Amino acid sequence: MRIAVALLLALAATPALAGPVTLKAQPVDDDGRVTLGDIFEGAGTAANVVVGTRVGPSIVFEAGQLQTQALRAGLQWANPQGLSRVVVRQGSASPAVLTPASTGAAASSATATASRPGATVDVLTYARNLTTGDIVQPEDVVWTSLQAHMAPAGGPQDADQVIGLTAKRPLRAGAPVSSRDLAAPQVIARNDMVEVAYIVGGVKLTITGRATRNAAVGEAVPILNTTSNRTIDAVAVGPGQAVAGPAAQAARANPQQFAAR
Numbered sequence: 001m002r003i004a005v006a007l008l009l010a011l012a013a014t015p016a017l018a019g020p021v022t023l024k025a026q027p028v029d030d031d032g033r034v035t036l037g038d039i040f041e042g043a044g045t046a047a048n049v050v051v052g053t054r055v056g057p058s059i060v061f062e063a064g065q066l067q068t069q070a071l072r073a074g075l076q077w078a079n080p081q082g083l084s085r086v087v088v089r090q091g092s093a094s095p096a097v098l099t100p101a102s103t104g105a106a107a108s109s110a111t112a113t114a115s116r117p118g119a120t121v122d123v124l125t126y127a128r129n130l131t132t133g134d135i136v137q138p139e140d141v142v143w144t145s146l147q148a149h150m151a152p153a154g155g156p157q158d159a160d161q162v163i164g165l166t167a168k169r170p171l172r173a174g175a176p177v178s179s180r181d182l183a184a185p186q187v188i189a190r191n192d193m194v195e196v197a198y199i200v201g202g203v204k205l206t207i208t209g210r211a212t213r214n215a216a217v218g219e220a221v222p223i224l225n226t227t228s229n230r231t232i233d234a235v236a237v238g239p240g241q242a243v244a245g246p247a248a249q250a251a252r253a254n255p256q257q258f259a260a261r
Contacts, residue, residue: 004248005104007199019074019075019076020041020042020075020076020077021036021040021041021043021048021070021075021076021077021090022040022041022042022077023040023041023053023077023079023081023083023086024038024039024040024041024148026182027039027087027088027089027166028088028089028090028091029054029088029090029091030090030091032053032054032055033050033053033054034050034051034052034053034054034059034088035047035048035049035050035051036048036049036051036069036070036073036075038047038088038124039051039061039066039086039088040070040075040077042192043073043075044075046070046073046074046075046239049069049073051066051069051070051139052088052127052142053127053142053173053174054088054144055125055144055174056120056144056145056146056147057089057090057120057144057145057193058087058088058145059087059088059091059092059104059142059143059144060085060087060088060119060122060143060144060145061085061086061087061088061142061143062084062087062143062159063079063083063084063085063086064086065138065159067079067141067182068138068139068155069139085114085122085143088228088243104213118138118140118146119147119148120146120147120148121145121146121148121151122142122143122144122145123143123145123146123150123151123152123155123177124141124143124144124155124156124157124159124162124175124176124177125141125142125143125144125173125175125176125177126140126141126171126172126173126174126175126177126186127140127141127142127148127173128140128173129170129171129172129173130167130170130171131167131170132167132168132169132170133167134172134184135165136162136163136164136165136166136167136182137162137163138159138163140163141159141162141163141177143159144174146176149175149206151176152176152177152178154179155176155177155179156177156179161177161179162177162182164184164185165182165183165184166182166183166184166185166186167181167182168182168183169181183216183236184216184218184219185216185218186215186216187215187216187217187229187236187238187239187240187241188211188214188215188221188235188236188240188242189211189214190212191210191211192211193208193209193210193211193239193240194208194209194210194211194221194234194236194240194241194242194243195207195208195235195240195241195242196208196209196223196232196234196242196243196244196245197213197241197244197247198243198244198245198247199241199243199245199246199247200245200246200247201217207225208226209223209224209225209226209232210223210226211223211224212224212231215236215242216236217235217236217237217238218235218236218251218252219234219236220233220234220235220236220248220252221234221236221239221242223242223244225249232244234248234249235247235248235251235252236251237251
């Protein structure tokens with residue numbers, strides 16, 4: 001009997017995964033700290049997990065990013081409506097959830113909206129402070145509604161455009177994401193020994209040389225052939241890997257395709 005009671009107490013004290021959850025029709029928060037409980041019905045023990053910080057009247061999450069954050073906390077959101085973004089607003093403000101159709105309409109009217117005094121636009125912002133060299137993770141960026149005049153021109157329209165890039169300088173939480181802040185992570189450092197592949201007509205020849213500069217995937221990197229003392233014009237495609245010849249042009253145009261090999 002004592003063993004049974006002990007087991008029941010242990011189970012009661014163990015945080016249980018809440019399992020499937022439903023998106024609230026009107027997600028709001030009151031203190032700027034947006035939690036899973038603010039967004040989902042039935043969040044259970046994960047209700048207090050913070051997934052974003054609201055610095056304005058609203059914060060916008062990409063649906064896929066929100067699914068990932070929920071899953072890490074043990075929650076499963078199937079997104080049956082096929083939403084692309086979810087808006088969480090302050091307190092009693094009129095909340096809204098953006099559907100794929102409404103986001104498309106919003107994108108097409110962004111210029112007109114920005115021209116109205118006091119208008120707000122949805123902007124990708126940093127969810128936390130980043131230091132130089134940090135790699136941007138999915139949870140590091142969130143969509144936030146900002147005054148139109150604070151939104152950078154030509155900002156990224158999709159979080160996938162910046163995830164995996166590295167910070168070129170310290171970046172502050174809440175600041176709008178700008179492509180000038182980020183760079184592709186380096187995969188080759190100066191003086192690294194690099195295998196260079198020359199691919200043409202189905203034939204692949206390789207040679208090993210020394211990198212003369214740092215390079216990210218898709219960037220040019222001259223490789224010194226230490227045997228002949230000649231320099232090979234190559235393009236970095238991965239850690240210690242580069243391509244030359246016709247493949248180099250393709251690697252510049254589509255670095256992700258080569259990086260995935």
